[in-house]
Amino acid sequence: MELLKERIRAEGSVLPGNILKVGSFLNQQMDIALYNEMGKEFARRFSGTKISRIVTIEASGIGLACITAQYFNVPVVFAKKHRSANVSGDLLSATITSYTHQTEYTVILPKAYVRPGDSVLVIDDFLANGCALEGLVSMIVSGGATVAGAGIAIEKGFQGGGDRLRARGVRVESLAIVEALEGPEGIVFRK
Template sequence: MKLLEDAILTRGRVKDGDVLKVDAFLNHQMDVPLINEIGKEFYRLYQGQGVNKILTIEASGIGIACITAQHFGVPVVFAKKTQSRNIDGPVYTSKVTSFTHQREYDVIVSQSFLGPEDRVLLIDDFLAKGSALLGLIELVRQSGATIVGAGICIEKGFDVGGKLVRDSGVHVESLAIIRELHDGKVIFAD
Protein backbone atom coordinates (compact mmCIF):
# COMPACT_ATOMS: atom_id res chain seq x y z
CA MET A 1 0.00 0.00 0.00
CA LYS A 2 1.81 3.04 -1.29
CA LEU A 3 0.19 5.45 1.17
CA LEU A 4 1.50 3.42 4.12
CA GLU A 5 4.93 2.94 2.54
CA ASP A 6 5.19 6.71 1.99
CA ALA A 7 4.31 7.33 5.65
CA ILE A 8 6.98 4.86 6.73
CA LEU A 9 9.60 6.55 4.54
CA THR A 10 8.73 10.11 5.58
CA ARG A 11 7.70 9.69 9.22
CA GLY A 12 9.23 6.40 10.32
CA ARG A 13 12.65 6.04 11.93
CA VAL A 14 15.03 3.10 11.92
CA LYS A 15 16.84 2.39 15.17
CA ASP A 16 19.55 -0.11 16.03
CA GLY A 17 18.49 -3.72 16.38
CA ASP A 18 16.10 -3.78 13.39
CA VAL A 19 13.61 -1.52 15.16
CA LEU A 20 11.32 0.54 12.96
CA LYS A 21 9.64 3.37 14.87
CA VAL A 22 6.24 4.27 13.47
CA ASP A 23 4.91 5.81 16.66
CA ALA A 24 4.39 9.20 14.98
CA PHE A 25 1.50 7.86 12.90
CA LEU A 26 0.57 4.24 13.67
CA ASN A 27 1.06 2.92 17.17
CA HIS A 28 1.40 5.79 19.63
CA GLN A 29 0.14 8.90 17.89
CA MET A 30 -2.39 7.71 15.34
CA ASP A 31 -2.96 9.28 11.91
CA VAL A 32 -6.68 8.52 11.71
CA PRO A 33 -7.14 9.36 8.00
CA LEU A 34 -4.23 7.02 7.16
CA ILE A 35 -5.60 4.28 9.41
CA ASN A 36 -9.01 4.72 7.79
CA GLU A 37 -7.40 4.01 4.41
CA ILE A 38 -5.70 0.96 5.96
CA GLY A 39 -9.10 -0.23 7.22
CA LYS A 40 -10.61 0.25 3.75
CA GLU A 41 -7.81 -1.81 2.24
CA PHE A 42 -8.29 -4.66 4.72
CA TYR A 43 -12.00 -4.55 3.91
CA ARG A 44 -11.25 -4.72 0.18
CA LEU A 45 -8.94 -7.70 0.73
CA TYR A 46 -11.31 -9.68 2.96
CA GLN A 47 -14.82 -8.57 1.98
CA GLY A 48 -17.09 -11.44 1.06
CA GLN A 49 -15.31 -13.78 3.48
CA GLY A 50 -18.09 -13.64 6.07
CA VAL A 51 -16.01 -11.83 8.70
CA ASN A 52 -18.14 -11.33 11.82
CA LYS A 53 -15.39 -10.61 14.39
CA ILE A 54 -12.05 -8.87 14.34
CA LEU A 55 -9.43 -10.02 16.84
CA THR A 56 -6.29 -8.14 17.84
CA ILE A 57 -3.96 -7.96 20.80
CA GLU A 58 -3.56 -5.05 23.17
CA ALA A 59 -2.44 -2.40 22.74
CA SER A 60 -1.07 -1.24 19.39
CA GLY A 61 -3.51 -3.18 17.24
CA ILE A 62 -6.68 -1.89 18.89
CA GLY A 63 -7.06 1.40 17.02
CA ILE A 64 -6.33 -0.19 13.65
CA ALA A 65 -8.74 -3.03 14.40
CA CYS A 66 -11.51 -0.63 15.46
CA ILE A 67 -11.33 1.44 12.30
CA THR A 68 -11.15 -1.72 10.18
CA ALA A 69 -14.20 -3.07 12.04
CA GLN A 70 -16.19 0.01 11.06
CA HIS A 71 -15.75 -0.92 7.41
CA PHE A 72 -16.95 -4.48 8.09
CA GLY A 73 -19.68 -3.44 10.54
CA VAL A 74 -18.52 -6.02 13.09
CA PRO A 75 -17.23 -5.95 16.69
CA VAL A 76 -13.59 -6.01 17.78
CA VAL A 77 -12.32 -8.38 20.44
CA PHE A 78 -8.87 -7.80 21.84
CA ALA A 79 -6.71 -10.26 23.69
CA LYS A 80 -5.70 -8.85 27.06
CA LYS A 81 -2.21 -9.22 28.43
CA THR A 82 -3.33 -9.33 32.04
CA GLN A 83 -6.17 -10.98 33.89
CA SER A 84 -8.35 -8.35 35.51
CA ARG A 85 -11.29 -8.42 37.88
CA ASN A 86 -13.69 -7.38 35.14
CA ILE A 87 -13.09 -10.60 33.18
CA ASP A 88 -15.36 -13.21 34.64
CA GLY A 89 -16.00 -16.75 33.57
CA PRO A 90 -13.89 -19.07 31.46
CA VAL A 91 -11.21 -17.72 29.14
CA TYR A 92 -9.04 -18.89 26.28
CA THR A 93 -5.36 -18.33 26.94
CA SER A 94 -2.05 -18.54 25.09
CA LYS A 95 1.50 -17.30 25.54
CA VAL A 96 3.16 -14.62 23.43
CA THR A 97 6.59 -13.05 23.56
CA SER A 98 6.79 -9.33 22.86
CA PHE A 99 9.70 -8.33 20.60
CA THR A 100 9.30 -4.70 21.73
CA HIS A 101 9.02 -5.32 25.46
CA GLN A 102 11.30 -8.39 25.58
CA ARG A 103 8.94 -10.34 27.85
CA GLU A 104 6.43 -13.15 27.74
CA TYR A 105 2.71 -12.61 28.36
CA ASP A 106 -0.27 -14.86 28.91
CA VAL A 107 -2.94 -13.36 26.65
CA ILE A 108 -6.59 -14.04 27.32
CA VAL A 109 -9.99 -13.67 25.70
CA SER A 110 -13.26 -14.35 27.45
CA GLN A 111 -14.98 -17.42 26.02
CA SER A 112 -18.18 -15.40 25.77
CA PHE A 113 -16.68 -13.33 22.93
CA LEU A 114 -15.35 -16.06 20.59
CA GLY A 115 -17.04 -19.27 19.55
CA PRO A 116 -17.49 -21.81 16.76
CA GLU A 117 -19.98 -19.56 14.91
CA ASP A 118 -17.36 -16.82 14.43
CA ARG A 119 -15.38 -16.04 11.30
CA VAL A 120 -12.41 -14.06 12.55
CA LEU A 121 -10.08 -11.61 10.85
CA LEU A 122 -6.87 -11.02 12.80
CA ILE A 123 -5.47 -7.48 12.67
CA ASP A 124 -2.14 -6.17 13.96
CA ASP A 125 0.31 -3.36 13.33
CA PHE A 126 3.50 -5.45 12.94
CA LEU A 127 4.53 -8.95 12.00
CA ALA A 128 8.14 -9.77 12.84
CA LYS A 129 8.86 -12.88 14.91
CA GLY A 130 5.20 -13.95 14.71
CA SER A 131 4.64 -14.64 18.40
CA ALA A 132 1.67 -12.29 18.86
CA LEU A 133 -0.10 -13.53 15.74
CA LEU A 134 0.56 -17.18 16.58
CA GLY A 135 -0.86 -16.51 20.05
CA LEU A 136 -4.02 -15.05 18.51
CA ILE A 137 -4.29 -18.02 16.16
CA GLU A 138 -4.11 -20.34 19.15
CA LEU A 139 -6.93 -18.44 20.91
CA VAL A 140 -9.14 -18.69 17.82
CA ARG A 141 -8.42 -22.40 17.44
CA GLN A 142 -9.29 -23.00 21.10
CA SER A 143 -12.64 -21.29 20.49
CA GLY A 144 -13.49 -23.42 17.46
CA ALA A 145 -13.93 -20.27 15.34
CA THR A 146 -12.70 -20.01 11.75
CA ILE A 147 -9.74 -17.81 10.89
CA VAL A 148 -10.50 -15.93 7.68
CA GLY A 149 -7.03 -14.39 7.53
CA ALA A 150 -4.67 -11.87 9.03
CA GLY A 151 -4.33 -8.22 8.05
CA ILE A 152 -0.94 -6.78 8.96
CA CYS A 153 0.10 -3.18 8.46
CA ILE A 154 3.87 -3.73 8.37
CA GLU A 155 5.68 -7.03 7.96
CA LYS A 156 9.40 -7.46 8.44
CA GLY A 157 9.84 -9.79 5.48
CA PHE A 158 13.39 -10.61 6.53
CA ASP A 159 12.18 -12.06 9.85
CA VAL A 160 10.65 -15.49 10.51
CA GLY A 161 7.10 -14.52 11.53
CA GLY A 162 5.50 -14.28 8.11
CA LYS A 163 6.71 -17.75 7.14
CA LEU A 164 5.66 -19.26 10.48
CA VAL A 165 2.15 -17.84 10.26
CA ARG A 166 1.67 -18.71 6.59
CA ASP A 167 3.03 -22.23 7.23
CA SER A 168 0.36 -22.61 9.95
CA GLY A 169 -2.25 -22.30 7.18
CA VAL A 170 -3.34 -18.70 7.77
CA HIS A 171 -3.73 -16.37 4.78
CA VAL A 172 -1.74 -13.19 5.53
CA GLU A 173 -2.11 -9.87 3.74
CA SER A 174 0.59 -7.37 4.72
CA LEU A 175 0.21 -3.82 3.41
CA ALA A 176 3.91 -2.96 3.58
CA ILE A 177 6.58 -5.65 3.53
CA ILE A 178 10.09 -4.59 4.46
CA ARG A 179 12.89 -6.50 2.77
CA GLU A 180 15.60 -4.96 4.95
CA LEU A 181 16.50 -2.17 7.32
CA HIS A 182 19.96 -1.00 6.34
CA ASP A 183 21.99 2.03 7.46
CA GLY A 184 18.90 3.78 8.78
CA LYS A 185 16.96 3.16 5.56
CA VAL A 186 13.83 1.12 4.88
CA ILE A 187 13.92 -1.07 1.79
CA PHE A 188 10.59 -2.56 0.75
CA ALA A 189 10.08 -5.93 -0.90
CA ASP A 190 9.20 -5.80 -4.59
Protein backbone atom coordinates in the same frame (compact mmCIF):
# COMPACT_ATOMS: atom_id res chain seq x y z
CA MET B 1 -0.11 -0.21 0.00
CA GLU B 2 1.81 2.74 -1.39
CA LEU B 3 0.27 5.34 0.94
CA LEU B 4 1.54 3.49 4.01
CA LYS B 5 4.99 2.86 2.49
CA GLU B 6 5.30 6.58 1.74
CA ARG B 7 4.56 7.44 5.36
CA ILE B 8 7.08 4.87 6.59
CA ARG B 9 9.72 6.35 4.26
CA ALA B 10 8.87 9.90 5.32
CA GLU B 11 8.42 9.48 9.08
CA GLY B 12 9.78 6.09 10.11
CA SER B 13 13.08 5.90 11.93
CA VAL B 14 15.20 2.87 12.68
CA LEU B 15 16.38 2.27 16.24
CA PRO B 16 19.15 -0.16 17.23
CA GLY B 17 17.98 -3.78 17.23
CA ASN B 18 16.00 -3.57 13.99
CA ILE B 19 13.19 -1.61 15.66
CA LEU B 20 11.14 0.51 13.25
CA LYS B 21 9.69 3.54 15.02
CA VAL B 22 6.46 4.76 13.46
CA GLY B 23 4.93 6.33 16.55
CA SER B 24 4.11 9.58 14.76
CA PHE B 25 1.30 8.04 12.69
CA LEU B 26 0.77 4.36 13.47
CA ASN B 27 1.18 3.15 17.00
CA GLN B 28 1.24 5.99 19.47
CA GLN B 29 -0.01 9.02 17.59
CA MET B 30 -2.65 7.61 15.24
CA ASP B 31 -3.50 9.23 11.91
CA ILE B 32 -7.18 8.34 11.65
CA ALA B 33 -7.47 9.30 7.97
CA LEU B 34 -4.63 6.87 7.19
CA TYR B 35 -6.30 4.26 9.44
CA ASN B 36 -9.47 4.59 7.36
CA GLU B 37 -7.51 4.02 4.15
CA MET B 38 -5.92 0.93 5.70
CA GLY B 39 -9.34 -0.31 6.85
CA LYS B 40 -10.72 0.12 3.33
CA GLU B 41 -7.75 -1.80 1.92
CA PHE B 42 -8.32 -4.70 4.33
CA ALA B 43 -11.99 -4.72 3.28
CA ARG B 44 -10.95 -4.82 -0.38
CA ARG B 45 -8.50 -7.69 0.18
CA PHE B 46 -10.98 -9.72 2.25
CA SER B 47 -14.05 -8.91 0.15
CA GLY B 48 -16.04 -12.08 -0.47
CA THR B 49 -14.66 -13.66 2.73
CA LYS B 50 -17.11 -14.18 5.58
CA ILE B 51 -15.95 -12.19 8.61
CA SER B 52 -18.08 -12.19 11.76
CA ARG B 53 -15.63 -10.72 14.24
CA ILE B 54 -12.32 -8.87 14.44
CA VAL B 55 -9.79 -9.86 17.11
CA THR B 56 -6.74 -7.82 18.07
CA ILE B 57 -4.34 -7.52 20.99
CA GLU B 58 -3.80 -4.60 23.32
CA ALA B 59 -2.70 -1.93 22.98
CA SER B 60 -1.53 -0.62 19.64
CA GLY B 61 -3.73 -2.89 17.48
CA ILE B 62 -6.98 -1.65 18.98
CA GLY B 63 -7.38 1.61 17.08
CA LEU B 64 -6.75 0.07 13.65
CA ALA B 65 -9.07 -2.84 14.50
CA CYS B 66 -11.91 -0.47 15.47
CA ILE B 67 -11.58 1.71 12.38
CA THR B 68 -11.32 -1.38 10.16
CA ALA B 69 -14.42 -2.93 11.77
CA GLN B 70 -16.52 -0.14 10.28
CA TYR B 71 -15.89 -1.62 6.82
CA PHE B 72 -16.97 -5.11 7.94
CA ASN B 73 -19.85 -4.16 10.30
CA VAL B 74 -18.60 -6.53 12.99
CA PRO B 75 -17.62 -6.17 16.65
CA VAL B 76 -13.99 -6.02 17.78
CA VAL B 77 -12.55 -8.01 20.67
CA PHE B 78 -9.10 -7.42 22.08
CA ALA B 79 -6.94 -9.94 23.92
CA LYS B 80 -5.61 -8.56 27.20
CA LYS B 81 -2.03 -8.96 28.30
CA HIS B 82 -2.72 -9.96 31.89
CA ARG B 83 -5.63 -11.02 34.00
CA SER B 84 -7.38 -8.03 35.49
CA ALA B 85 -9.98 -7.78 38.22
CA ASN B 86 -12.85 -7.06 35.83
CA VAL B 87 -12.48 -10.18 33.67
CA SER B 88 -14.53 -13.17 34.75
CA GLY B 89 -15.85 -16.36 33.20
CA ASP B 90 -14.14 -18.89 31.03
CA LEU B 91 -11.01 -17.65 29.32
CA LEU B 92 -8.89 -18.65 26.35
CA SER B 93 -5.18 -17.96 26.86
CA ALA B 94 -1.80 -18.12 25.14
CA THR B 95 1.80 -17.31 26.06
CA ILE B 96 3.57 -14.82 23.82
CA THR B 97 7.22 -13.77 23.55
CA SER B 98 7.69 -10.09 22.74
CA TYR B 99 10.55 -9.27 20.38
CA THR B 100 10.50 -5.56 21.20
CA HIS B 101 10.40 -5.99 24.95
CA GLN B 102 12.29 -9.32 25.22
CA THR B 103 9.73 -10.67 27.67
CA GLU B 104 7.11 -13.41 27.88
CA TYR B 105 3.53 -12.61 28.74
CA THR B 106 0.14 -14.28 28.86
CA VAL B 107 -2.80 -13.03 26.81
CA ILE B 108 -6.40 -13.86 27.57
CA LEU B 109 -9.66 -13.68 25.67
CA PRO B 110 -13.06 -14.53 27.17
CA LYS B 111 -14.65 -17.52 25.46
CA ALA B 112 -17.92 -15.59 25.36
CA TYR B 113 -16.46 -13.14 22.84
CA VAL B 114 -15.06 -15.67 20.31
CA ARG B 115 -17.73 -18.21 19.59
CA PRO B 116 -17.81 -21.56 17.77
CA GLY B 117 -18.75 -20.81 14.17
CA ASP B 118 -17.17 -17.34 14.20
CA SER B 119 -15.03 -16.45 11.19
CA VAL B 120 -12.37 -14.17 12.64
CA LEU B 121 -10.17 -11.53 11.03
CA VAL B 122 -7.14 -10.73 13.17
CA ILE B 123 -5.91 -7.14 12.90
CA ASP B 124 -2.62 -5.84 14.28
CA ASP B 125 -0.23 -2.98 13.63
CA PHE B 126 2.97 -5.07 13.50
CA LEU B 127 3.98 -8.62 12.64
CA ALA B 128 7.59 -9.57 13.36
CA ASN B 129 8.48 -13.03 14.69
CA GLY B 130 4.78 -13.91 14.60
CA CYS B 131 4.46 -14.98 18.24
CA ALA B 132 1.57 -12.60 18.98
CA LEU B 133 -0.32 -13.67 15.87
CA GLU B 134 0.36 -17.38 16.55
CA GLY B 135 -1.00 -16.92 20.06
CA LEU B 136 -4.14 -15.22 18.78
CA VAL B 137 -4.66 -17.90 16.13
CA SER B 138 -4.30 -20.71 18.69
CA MET B 139 -6.81 -19.03 21.04
CA ILE B 140 -9.33 -18.47 18.25
CA VAL B 141 -9.05 -22.08 17.02
CA SER B 142 -9.27 -23.50 20.53
CA GLY B 143 -12.42 -21.44 21.01
CA GLY B 144 -13.99 -23.34 18.10
CA ALA B 145 -13.84 -20.44 15.64
CA THR B 146 -12.13 -20.18 12.25
CA VAL B 147 -9.33 -17.75 11.33
CA ALA B 148 -10.34 -16.14 8.04
CA GLY B 149 -7.03 -14.32 7.91
CA ALA B 150 -4.85 -11.63 9.40
CA GLY B 151 -4.64 -8.00 8.32
CA ILE B 152 -1.34 -6.40 9.35
CA ALA B 153 -0.16 -2.84 8.82
CA ILE B 154 3.61 -3.46 8.83
CA GLU B 155 5.24 -6.88 8.55
CA LYS B 156 8.95 -7.21 9.26
CA GLY B 157 9.48 -9.81 6.55
CA PHE B 158 13.10 -10.48 7.52
CA GLN B 159 11.96 -11.85 10.91
CA GLY B 160 10.01 -14.59 9.15
CA GLY B 161 6.86 -14.73 11.28
CA GLY B 162 4.50 -13.88 8.43
CA ASP B 163 5.94 -16.43 6.03
CA ARG B 164 5.90 -19.16 8.71
CA LEU B 165 2.18 -18.50 9.28
CA ARG B 166 1.50 -18.46 5.51
CA ALA B 167 3.28 -21.82 5.22
CA ARG B 168 0.88 -23.15 7.88
CA GLY B 169 -2.07 -22.02 5.77
CA VAL B 170 -2.97 -18.76 7.53
CA ARG B 171 -3.88 -16.01 5.08
CA VAL B 172 -1.71 -13.04 6.08
CA GLU B 173 -2.32 -9.73 4.29
CA SER B 174 0.27 -7.11 5.19
CA LEU B 175 0.01 -3.58 3.82
CA ALA B 176 3.77 -3.02 3.91
CA ILE B 177 6.40 -5.76 4.20
CA VAL B 178 9.84 -4.53 5.23
CA GLU B 179 12.70 -6.73 4.08
CA ALA B 180 15.58 -4.72 5.52
CA LEU B 181 15.94 -1.81 7.91
CA GLU B 182 19.62 -1.33 8.71
CA GLY B 183 21.40 -2.07 5.44
CA PRO B 184 23.10 0.46 3.17
CA GLU B 185 19.84 1.13 1.29
CA GLY B 186 17.92 1.94 4.47
CA ILE B 187 14.32 0.73 4.62
CA VAL B 188 13.68 -1.81 1.84
CA PHE B 189 10.17 -3.11 1.09
CA ARG B 190 9.28 -6.52 -0.37
CA LYS B 191 8.28 -6.22 -4.02
